[in-house]
Amino acid sequence: MKPATTPPGGLVHDPAATHEFTMQFTSTPRGARLARRLVSHRLHEWGHPYDSTANETITLIAAELVANAVRHGHVPGRDFHLRLAASPAVLRIDVTDTRTDKRPCRAQDLQLPPSEQESGRGLLLVDALAADWGITPRTTAPGKTVWAVLDVP
Template sequence: MKSATPPNGQMAQHSAPEREFTMRFTSTPRGARLARRLVSHRLNDWGHPYTSTINETLTLITAELTTNAARHGHVPGRDFHLQLTLTEGTFRIEVTDTRAEKRPQASPPASDSLSESGRGLLLVAALADDWGVSPRTAAPGKTVWAELHAQAKGQPLTHRVAPEPTYVDLLLATASLLRDDHESRPEDASHGGRRP
């Protein structure tokens, strides 16, 4: 069963994460795409290949939460913050924006079957083992989070050991992702809208 924020508005306390990825992104569709891609790359680095169920599921959840942050949580001049952690076999993705007055409902309403949008949180609720919304404690805004259990209780989590990327590696990967972002490139008029 999925849950929303507990009645007291506080999130459960967790142990120190075994793995963690944290970054700020521009509150734009491009920032949301970059966040999704970097989460997928980080999961692959942590031993969950791109085609694994965990990688695909968390990448899809990330896409929905970051798109909502860019679309509904956008405040001009403010970024959104993403945090991915792995603690005791549970992945937790948190997306924090600075718009406090636009909080998602505890149980997302069913959307119109002809509508092209409005299904993001329904998808998160269906894919995640748990999800919810929490207010930011030190500043205006909210955090929408989702959790996915990577292992059955009592079974060890198996993953390949990969070295943690350095900041230089992360910057190079980010630059590479931005260059590969075909949707945001201006078309070259001299080639009829096609690139040589």
């Protein structure tokens, strides 16, 4: 499994990014569904067609991260934020919520849940699909950002 490290630059605007999309969503299943669909749509507009490996992979990673933000990072009355950035060789997604007490496990601490358990595999998927991922505390407000990057050809 990959180490959970913060890439250089943290959450600031990446000058190498050729495209960037940010949006705030309600911390509800509907907000998570809309976020996932907009990620796929933006990637398609940026030259990664809906049926491409990059689009399908980042959309799946986005689905897992926003589902976790809604399920585990929800604070009543607070939304989650999504940032998607594309550079020529890398796609990056950041999902920020306002909950500080529920932090995901680091990559090396992830364990497969019992087979009868219906949840608990999302970050294992993220770890398997992403080139790297991790957790960064927010500096301007309470909360955390879970990010993932994907190398693209």
